[in-house]
Amino acid sequence: MSEGRIKVRIKFSKHGVMRFIGHLDIMRYFQKVFRRAEIDIAYSQGFSPHQIMSFAAPLGVGMESDGEYMDVELCSINSSEDIVNRMNEQMADGMQVLSARVLPDGASNAMASVAAAGYYIRFRDSFVPPQGWRKVIEDFMSQEQILVTKVTKKSEIQMDLKPGIYDFKVSSHDCTDCLYLMVNASSSGNIKPAMVLEEVYKMLDIPFDSFQLLITREDTYLNVGTDEKPEFLPLDLIGEIV
Amino acid sequence: MSELALTDDILMQVEKPARYIGNEINSVVKPSFTVDIRMAMCFPDVYEIGMSHLGIQILYDMFNSWDDVWCERVYSPWPDLDKIMRERQIPLFGLESQEPIKYLDFIGITLQYEMCYTNILQVLDLAGIPFYAKARTEEDPIIMGGGPCAYNPEPIADFFDFFYIGEGETKYREIFDLYKENKEKGGTRIDFLKKICSIQGVYVPQFYDVTYKEDGTIGSMLPNIPEAPVHVTKNMVEDFDRVSYPMKPVVPFIKCTQDRVVLEIQRGCIRGCRFCQAGQLYRPVREKDVDTLKRYAVEMLKNTGHEEISLSSLSSSDYSKLPELIDFLIQSCGEKKVNISLPSLRIDSFSLDVMNKVQDIKKSSLTFAPEAGSQRLRNVINKGLTEENILHGAQMAFEGGWTRVKLYFMLGLPTETSEDIAGIGDLANKIAATFFDVVPKEKRREQIQIVVSTSFFIPKPFTPFQWAPMCSAEQFLDKAYETRKGITSQLNQKRIKYNWHEADVSVLEGVFARGDRRVAKVILSAYQKGCIFDAWSEYYRNDLWMEAFEENQVSIDFYNTRIRSLDEILPWDILDCGVSKEFLKREWENALQEKVSPNCRDKCNGCGAMKYGCGVCVADRSIYNDEETIAKTGEVLA
Known part of the structure; x- marks a missing residue:
């Protein structure tokens, strides 16, 4: 980071029809938001300067979120509130900026910090298995291994989902068919929530249809503990409101 | 937020769902009960193309500035969604309301190129609106057409309730007021169409009867009701500086062809190239005031x-x-x-200096559009650009560090000979030689690269070449091979790359450009055979089109290769685009005599556009700097 610049972590939510706007287009969208909001964002050098901006964890098309993050570098700042207000005046319906925190010097960037993400999962046609979700999740998590085949462009790899599932429960947040799932979201071990649900459906021996899932990311987390004993905190727990 | 017209499972399986959800910054949503007129502007191609079109942004902004009107947008669903909508019988919807467009009062379709004609039928079909204007009922929207192809609307005349001829900023308020008045009085759609015949630029095809002679040419084309005028005159913005311009254009979420603020600095062109339709249609040239443009630039950048x-x-x-x-x-x-970004700049010391400031020389290339390979043929087409101009421009550019050059030519221009075609390779070779002459070996950062592209000449209505015969596909391809041979025989041929256009599509475009009402049934049967997105080579089906011509017994040669006499009644003769037929005939004669005509600023050629009393026709010619005469050097596209 160049001298005199202020690194700011911005938290935002994404709902409604905006769930169909993909990650790259959301980046382009925010570039234009910063220009419209006349925020003093820093630019890279060179013939085609671009805004210095990095996103935490890309959100899949079709998902909503209450906990998206991006880090930007600013040349000057009035206050956190001013940033939030100015950006929200420029938002498309469905997008909202929730907070803007100045990061301490040397804080690692949003993308490198991401360790986990929490998701609420609902079912389009309100689905509860006969034995109830509590029992199903208990059975599912009592398996020693949850092996899946991850198909990438280059190869197929066997992967055990279980160590990457940090929390899986019926959510008290909502009704009986809303689940809460917290999984690894780091660049090396990212787990998509639909992958877990697909395995659950397999165990129940019912056909899986990903269109049935309504997924909202609850928040994105960093790990302040160790790999063996993780301790997760939301990405906006560092930095301060100015 | 409104419900979407498409369910999640559909949006998740089609390419780029953002094409169909609306909600973009600066898009306009109004409570429908507050307006009297609901309409949609349609660009019959995919979203990313349609969203890049300035004309719709101008009209969308103007319509929505009126309290009693809500204008939405609609584009052609891409073939993946098209298929699903047919299977599940989902009616085509407006992006803003996500409601079926069938229930709107008006749908305005912009006609920017001929190859979108089957997409017009796709839009009507998916919307559930009858193809033929005469089959529509009081429940259906009024289908209006406008844009450059409306200057010969005959091949699609049967599908439209009316065409609006000329620049859109001028007469829609009157049209809508008559619509409201007619509705209040309980009038029918025919009553309304009769009423708007009194408005300048309104052409209602069903109020005209066409008869044909034995040789197939038009015998007469006359109004069949007293209200319809014998000639329909184009509309034009007289005060171009103060006409409405969108300060808040809609900003798409996905990357579009035109993903930038577009500042229209002037309309029309003084040059009078004889192949160019736009150069005739938008006469006289009118400028916006430079202070207006500065203000617009700042405001539009801020708003988008x-x-x-x-x-x-x-x-x-x-x-x-x-x-x-x-x-x-x-x-x-x-x-x-x-x-x-600076499109269409002539290459001279000023433009090279500017380009040097605004773009990376390493990544940009120079573009010249000589259009024809020899000076003789350039005189025929009135392209005032000499070989000396081009070589001088190239020399300055090479000295400035540029190494990439693009050259555009047309094949099949009237009077073209093998010598003219040979001139293309010669010119490309001379440009390469200029590079080797002016850039010493040790300073050659990169090898010179010349890309020659040719398109096929298609005669267009309201140009001096409207009477010219067009080549057949075979002739076109022969000319392309000849061009290639001419290039590969050059000394520097390894530095020259050659691209040429598809001939089949050009042939079809030729038929639509100068066709009459009998072509409509060919378009409908091609559509019914599955032709859509004809402008996209991956979807273009020449075999189906040829079947459609054959089955309907419509001859391509009649429209394309036939020699038209100067006194033949042309399908677009009932329209008056501002320039007179006498002027076009004079220019056609000048072309055949290889005589160049001056540009509008140097000398008036008496084209007829002066009757509008504005722009260059009435400007004091001395305000233009005298560099004019020396600067005819070429063009560059950024």
């Missing part, structure tokens, strides 16, 4: 957040205050890290 701004006109170098405008943009955009 775009990172690029581009100047739009048929020939930007002819804008009288260009240096002042560009200086302002370089200064104010530089501060905001906004890129400037």
